[in-house]
Amino acid sequence: MNVDILLARPIHVIAFTIALITVTILYRKLHYKRFIQNAHLPQLPSSLLWGHLKVFDEFTKRGKTDRHPDCVFIDMHRALGEPPIILVDNWPIVPPMVVIPTYEVAEQISKPSKTFPYSAPKANSVDHIRPLMGYKSIFMWQNEEWKAIRRRFNPGFAPQHLMTLLPVIVEKMTPYLKNMDEFVRNGKVFSLDEITTNLTFDIIGVVSINEDMHAQEVDRQGELVRMFKQLIKTFADDKLQFPWWMAPLSHLRRRQMGERISQRLREIVRRDFAEMKAKVRNHKQPDRLRTAVALGLQNVETLTSDVLEETCDQLKTFFFAGHDSTSAVLTWAMYELSHTPHALKSVRDELDTLFGKDGARDPAVLIHRMRYISAVLKEAMRLHPPAGSMRYAPPGSGFVLSTPDGGAYNVDGCWLYLNHDMIQRDRAVFGDSADDFVPERWLSPAADGFPVGAWRAFERGPRNCIGQELANIELRVLVAMLAQRYEFTKVGLGELDLDQQGRPTLDDKGQFKVKSELYNMFKITGKPVDGVMMKVKLAQPTAD
Numbered sequence: 001m002n003v004d005i006l007l008a009r010p011i012h013v014i015a016f017t018i019a020l021i022t023v024t025i026l027y028r029k030l031h032y033k034r035f036i037q038n039a040h041l042p043q044l045p046s047s048l049l050w051g052h053l054k055v056f057d058e059f060t061k062r063g064k065t066d067r068h069p070d071c072v073f074i075d076m077h078r079a080l081g082e083p084p085i086i087l088v089d090n091w092p093i094v095p096p097m098v099v100i101p102t103y104e105v106a107e108q109i110s111k112p113s114k115t116f117p118y119s120a121p122k123a124n125s126v127d128h129i130r131p132l133m134g135y136k137s138i139f140m141w142q143n144e145e146w147k148a149i150r151r152r153f154n155p156g157f158a159p160q161h162l163m164t165l166l167p168v169i170v171e172k173m174t175p176y177l178k179n180m181d182e183f184v185r186n187g188k189v190f191s192l193d194e195i196t197t198n199l200t201f202d203i204i205g206v207v208s209i210n211e212d213m214h215a216q217e218v219d220r221q222g223e224l225v226r227m228f229k230q231l232i233k234t235f236a237d238d239k240l241q242f243p244w245w246m247a248p249l250s251h252l253r254r255r256q257m258g259e260r261i262s263q264r265l266r267e268i269v270r271r272d273f274a275e276m277k278a279k280v281r282n283h284k285q286p287d288r289l290r291t292a293v294a295l296g297l298q299n300v301e302t303l304t305s306d307v308l309e310e311t312c313d314q315l316k317t318f319f320f321a322g323h324d325s326t327s328a329v330l331t332w333a334m335y336e337l338s339h340t341p342h343a344l345k346s347v348r349d350e351l352d353t354l355f356g357k358d359g360a361r362d363p364a365v366l367i368h369r370m371r372y373i374s375a376v377l378k379e380a381m382r383l384h385p386p387a388g389s390m391r392y393a394p395p396g397s398g399f400v401l402s403t404p405d406g407g408a409y410n411v412d413g414c415w416l417y418l419n420h421d422m423i424q425r426d427r428a429v430f431g432d433s434a435d436d437f438v439p440e441r442w443l444s445p446a447a448d449g450f451p452v453g454a455w456r457a458f459e460r461g462p463r464n465c466i467g468q469e470l471a472n473i474e475l476r477v478l479v480a481m482l483a484q485r486y487e488f489t490k491v492g493l494g495e496l497d498l499d500q501q502g503r504p505t506l507d508d509k510g511q512f513k514v515k516s517e518l519y520n521m522f523k524i525t526g527k528p529v530d531g532v533m534m535k536v537k538l539a540q541p542t543a544d
C-alpha cells in the first residue's frame, strides 16, 4: 500500500465530513428560507432551489413574454383563487416579495404608522438604476434624510408655483404641435411616445433648471437629453431587475454614463447658485431662477460638495421621473380616445364649452374646469398605471398586515409590492367594468363611493409623487391641444378592425373593435410596448 494514501485517508475523511456538514447546514438554511419562514403567506408551490422563479417563468410563457410582470402576477393571483396577498419568492435575485392586490392592505403600507412614521420604508428595488436617478436620490432616501430633501424641493412643485410656469410649459408645446403638423402633412407612421417623451423632457428641463433641453429638435437634440436617453436604453430589458453581480459590465458602463451626466449638471447647479447669490447680494429679485433647483437652494449658504452632489442627484431624479410616466399616460389616454368615439366626443364638447364665447380666459381656471378630461386621464392611469411602489419590512420590525378577510400576516424580511395594475382593477371596487375604459365612472354619483385608496396612480401617503400636479397640468393641456385638432389612428398593435367597407365597428362597450390588444411592458416604468405607433390627420370640424 502506498504511504501517501494512508496519510491522506484521515484528511479525506475530514474533508468529506466538513463538506457533509456544510451541505447539511446550507440545505437546512435554504429549506427554512423556502418552506418555513414564509409558509404562512398564500403562495403557489415553491421549489427548494428555484423558489417561485420557475412558476413565474411558466406563467410568463403562457402569454406575451414581453408583457409587464404585473400581468404575470395577475395570472398567478388568479390561479391561487385571488387571496388578499400573495408571496412570490424569487430570492436570491430579489428578496421574497409580497404582492399586494387590494387597496385595504396597500393603505396600511403607504400610511404613516407606529412602526414606520413615514410609512413603510422604500425597498432598494431600484438600486440598479442609481446611475440614472443619482446615488443620493430622494427616491431612495428614508426617514429624516428623505424628509429634509422633500421639504427643500416641495416649493418647486407646489400648485400655485406651477401655475406661474404655465406660459413656459405651453411654450414647449409649440415645437410639439409643429412636429405633429409635419406628420399630418407627410402621412408618416410615428411613435407618439417618442415625440411625447421629447416634449415632457423639455418641460421638466424648464421647470427644474430653466434650461432648454432641445429635446424636440429632430436629430439635433441637446447633449443632456442624448446622454439621458442613451442611459435609459441600457435598462430597457431589465425585467428581473438584475443586481450588479449578475451583470457587472453593464453596471460599470452605466456608472460611467451617469458620471458624465453629473459633470454637466454640476456646472448648471454651480452657475445657478452663483447667479442667485449675486442677485441676492445686489438686492435684486432673482428673476429667471424660480426653478425647482433654485427654490431648493434658496436657504443654502454655501454650496458644499455634499449639497452640490445631492442637488445634482435630485435633478437626475426629476429628469427621469418627470418625463417618462407622464408620456406613457398621455399616449394611453390618446390611444383610448382614438377608439372610444363617445369619450372623444365628450372631450371635444367640453373643450367647445370651455373655450366658447362665454368661456373663461384664465388658463389656470380653464385647467381646473376640465372635468371630463380629468376623468379621461384618471381612467387612463387606472387601467395603465406607469408605476407602483416597492416597500420593505425590515427583519424584526414586527410589521403585520391585516387583510379584509380577517387574516393577519407578519411580513418581516419581505419586499411589499403595491401593485397598481391589480389594485386599480379590483372588481370588488370597480365592478364588472373594472377592465374597461369608462371615464364616466369618475363623474357619476357612484364615484363618491369609491374608497380613496383604490385609485393610487401617484401613490399615497408621505412618499407619494412630488410631481403629480405638474403631471396633471401637462396632461390636461396636452389632451386639450391634441383632441380638438387631430384625429389619431393606431397602426400595428391595437389597430382598428375595419368592416368590409373600411369602416370601424362598435363593440358592446361603445368602443371600436380592435384587431389586437396594446399592452404595457416593463421599461423601468410601465410603457406601451410598441411606443404607440400612430398616424395622424386633422380632425373634421363637427357638424353641430
Ligand code: HEM
Residues within 6 Å of the ligand: 122, 138, 139, 150, 317, 318, 319, 321, 322, 323, 325, 326, 329, 381, 386, 387, 388, 389, 390, 456, 457, 458, 459, 462, 463, 464, 465, 466, 467, 468, 470, 471
Ligand atoms: C403621470 C405621471 C406620473 C406618475 C403616474 C407618477 C407616479 C409616481 C409614483 C407611483 C410614485 C411613488 C413611487 C414609489 O413609491 O417608489 C412617484 C414618486 C415620485 N415622483 Fe412621480 N409620477 C408621475 C410624474 C412625475 C413628475 C412629472 C415628476 C417631476 C419631478 C415626478 C417625480 C417624482 C418623485 C421625485 C418621486 C419620489 C417622491 C418621494 O419619494 O418623496 N413624478 N411618482
Ligand SMILES: *[C@@H]1O[C@H](CO)[C@@H](O)[C@H](O)[C@H]1NC(C)=O
Residues within 6 Å of the ligand: 179, 194, 195, 198, 215, 216, 217, 218, 219, 220, 221, 229
Ligand atoms: C425625439 O427623440 C429622438 C431620440 O430619442 C430623436 O431621434 C427624434 O428625432 C426626436 N423627435 C422629435 C419629433 O422630437
